[in-house]
Amino acid sequence: MKNKIDFPVNSHIIKFLPYFLLFIIIFTLYFKTTDYGLTNLDDNVFLELNAQNYSSKNIICETFSNNVNFGREYSFYYRPMLMLSFVIDNRLAGISASFAHFTNTILHYLAVMCIFFFAKKYIFDSFAAFCAAAIFAVHPLTIQTVAWIPGRNDSLLLIFFLLSLILFLKYLENKNILFLILHIIALLAAFFTKESAIVIPFLLLFYWYANKEEIKFFQPALLCFLWAVAIAVFLFARSSVLSNSAFSTVASIINFSKDSAASFFDYYSAALFFRSPMSNNSNFFIFASGISAFAAAAFFSFYANNSVQRKKMLFYLIIPAAFLLPSFISQCALFFHGNRGYIPLMAIVILGVYFCKTLSEKFHFHKKYLFIFFILLFAFSFVKTSIKSCYFKTAASCWGQVIREKQNVQPETYLLHINALISEGSFEEALQKLRFLDEHLTHPIPKAESTIISALILNDFYEETVRRSEFYLSQENWNSDRYSVYFCLIISLKRLNEEEKAAFYTHELSKEMNFSSEQTESIIKHMGYFSHYTCCNCFLLWL
Numbered sequence: 001m002k003n004k005i006d007f008p009v010n011s012h013i014i015k016f017l018p019y020f021l022l023f024i025i026i027f028t029l030y031f032k033t034t035d036y037g038l039t040n041l042d043d044n045v046f047l048e049l050n051a052q053n054y055s056s057k058n059i060i061c062e063t064f065s066n067n068v069n070f071g072r073e074y075s076f077y078y079r080p081m082l083m084l085s086f087v088i089d090n091r092l093a094g095i096s097a098s099f100a101h102f103t104n105t106i107l108h109y110l111a112v113m114c115i116f117f118f119a120k121k122y123i124f125d126s127f128a129a130f131c132a133a134a135i136f137a138v139h140p141l142t143i144q145t146v147a148w149i150p151g152r153n154d155s156l157l158l159i160f161f162l163l164s165l166i167l168f169l170k171y172l173e174n175k176n177i178l179f180l181i182l183h184i185i186a187l188l189a190a191f192f193t194k195e196s197a198i199v200i201p202f203l204l205l206f207y208w209y210a211n212k213e214e215i216k217f218f219q220p221a222l223l224c225f226l227w228a229v230a231i232a233v234f235l236f237a238r239s240s241v242l243s244n245s246a247f248s249t250v251a252s253i254i255n256f257s258k259d260s261a262a263s264f265f266d267y268y269s270a271a272l273f274f275r276s277p278m279s280n281n282s283n284f285f286i287f288a289s290g291i292s293a294f295a296a297a298a299f300f301s302f303y304a305n306n307s308v309q310r311k312k313m314l315f316y317l318i319i320p321a322a323f324l325l326p327s328f329i330s331q332c333a334l335f336f337h338g339n340r341g342y343i344p345l346m347a348i349v350i351l352g353v354y355f356c357k358t359l360s361e362k363f364h365f366h367k368k369y370l371f372i373f374f375i376l377l378f379a380f381s382f383v384k385t386s387i388k389s390c391y392f393k394t395a396a397s398c399w400g401q402v403i404r405e406k407q408n409v410q411p412e413t414y415l416l417h418i419n420a421l422i423s424e425g426s427f428e429e430a431l432q433k434l435r436f437l438d439e440h441l442t443h444p445i446p447k448a449e450s451t452i453i454s455a456l457i458l459n460d461f462y463e464e465t466v467r468r469s470e471f472y473l474s475q476e477n478w479n480s481d482r483y484s485v486y487f488c489l490i491i492s493l494k495r496l497n498e499e500e501k502a503a504f505y506t507h508e509l510s511k512e513m514n515f516s517s518e519q520t521e522s523i524i525k526h527m528g529y530f531s532h533y534t535c536c537n538c539f540l541l542w543l
Helices: 012-035 043-049 059-064 080-093 097-122 126-138 140-147 149-174 177-191 195-210 220-241 246-253 258-272 284-302 307-329 338-363 367-392 395-405 411-423 427-440 446-458 462-474 482-495 499-513 517-525 532-542
Strands: none
Touching: 012 097, 012 126, 012 140, 012 367, 043 080, 043 097, 043 149, 059 080, 080 097, 080 149, 097 126, 097 140, 097 149, 097 338, 126 140, 126 338, 126 367, 140 149, 140 258, 140 338, 140 367, 149 177, 149 195, 149 338, 177 195, 177 220, 195 220, 195 307, 258 284, 258 307, 258 338, 284 307, 284 338, 307 338, 338 367, 367 395, 395 411, 411 427, 411 446, 427 446, 446 462, 446 482, 462 482, 482 499
């Protein structure tokens, strides 16, 4: 299906040497993430909150019959394969952030292996395929997929996407029904990993169209029928679990805006210019660099020796657009989801390597110059990724960097950073940042007020804790952290020796919780110093 010049393979050692080198590269770069903690952005849900479900005897059925929160609260994410990966982690190592990070590194390596295998078999010679896989492996845009635990969703998706593509091509080459069955299984696995996989059958059709001069055997009716059945199975399973249909879910998140357009182009910019942004911004630089990167990717795909090759490369130009479409039409998140650029990055790296290879053939560059360019690019990317990945070491460092990069920071982002500081014991810094946030808020926000109350009591500001707590409880519609605010208020009053007032609020809290005063006193007695998250957890554990 391609003209290629392979290095001679004289032994199994030489044959598997590229895979071994890629293993060394990836674990040298990312093994340090096994010492990283949680960012408290969904990773605490998958590792800790969902852990109570992982020991179930029917866990496989439960993952396919629940959303990512196991039905505790509504979510429009239905991703059983992702949940199964955390089930396996939990069965092997319990609740372990270190092991979860190790799994992410393994999945990244498997994804890079798939890229090398596919590129070597269907696109490049061995050296060019290794260059593409190695650059992808150390690219800064892979950081969130590897260093952020829930980011493994996209490494899983890339693995299943390439497996489905390889098995699809194997079936067309060998006409073996076994490869067709395995292809459909891999395709279903991709669907049940992430919703954006729904574009894969359309990409496979385009791959056939781009390579139809070389693909002699093709059964469009049978394949389209099987793909339609696979899509129907997925949509039926998803709609039976989630209360909203797929169409209403999409409608609820569609939001064409300047910010979403900037986010779309920022992925191209990050891939081509070796960036790893952590915040969504919409400014002239983002649009200029993003549109330039998009144009460069298009130029790479059309810079070919003939029209047949141009049509083949067009497939890799379409991949990023297909998988990044949700970013173009959806609301911007609190931070930049770099993991969404994982599959688009693969396609853009392939286009870049193909361009360099074609350029060298046209102008007869010596191979040593290409090798030097690859080494410099690899070293630059490796160092940058190594430095930038350190921001995911703790929740405080992660959200601190998001705030530093963000032009217009939402209060929710500040609160995530402040709660991380509180959980790490940096009470004074948390209070300083809360006071800064409080000064710049145009109107009170319940979550901000309850967090300020937690920070105040942790810094022994009991009188201000009482004043703010009484204000919070006077607001009838502020119910999210009401119990924890009561606890802060009562403990502060006890520290100020205002026992009569403390007893009054203890009685009020008992009525709201439907507990006796003795039960409430027992809870308060064992509290001590806490954040409002810890307070709620203590309450639930006591129950």
